[in-house]
Amino acid sequence: MQKIQDSYWFYLGLSFVAHSILLLSLFLTFDRDNSDTNLVQTMSGFSISSEESTGNTSENLSEENAGPGSKESDGSHNAEALFSQSIGNLKQSIPYPALAVSQEIQGTVIAFVRLEKGRLTELRIDQSSGFAVLDDQVKSSIRQWQWPxxxxxxxxxxxxxL
Structure with missing residues (x-):
């Protein structure tokens, strides 16, 4: 009975030392600069790449006639900023489809949206990812989104x- 207890404490101590060395090596090799973006991309399932505005805001027509410091000019910039923020939030909320995760499907979907006073009037996929499951997830999320x-x-x- 004494031999079993002695070997238990020996292996417990050995396990503690081994785990401590492992944690220390992970801590020393941890890259703080890239950790946040990798974590966000891994958790959200996608990364934000590019946006392209067509410049078609309702305020653009009045902005051309407005002076540089006028309130109308600021309205257009506010609408663009609000639209950009809304699209950024939308893109971060799009879930990675479970089927795509299980089959390790990856791809990029390029979408086009047009709003008229906050109502989605046009939605199209300009470039498919090549996988309907990803394209459909983007379309579904865009349709359900609460637009400004x-x-x-x-x-x-x-x-x-992934």
Missing amino acids: EISASRRFSVRFR
Whole structure:
């Protein structure tokens, strides 16, 4: 009975030392600069790449006639900023389809949206990912999104990466 207890404490101590060395090596090799972006991309299932505005906001017409410091000019910039923020939030909320994860499907979907006073009037996939499951997830998320009360259009991409 004494031999079993002695070997138990020996192996427990050995396990503690081995785990401590492992944790220390992980801590020393941890890259703080890249950890946040990798974590976000891994958790969300995609990364934000590019957006392209068509410049078609309802305020653009009045902005051409407005002076540089006028309130109308600021309205257009606010609408663009609000639209960009809304698209950024949308892209971060799009879930990675479970089927695509299980089959290790990856791809990039390029979508185009047009809003008229906050109502989605046009949605199209300009470039398919090559997988209907990814394209359909993007379309579904765009249709369900609560858009701001603006009129604008934008082309943007959503990358699905595991």
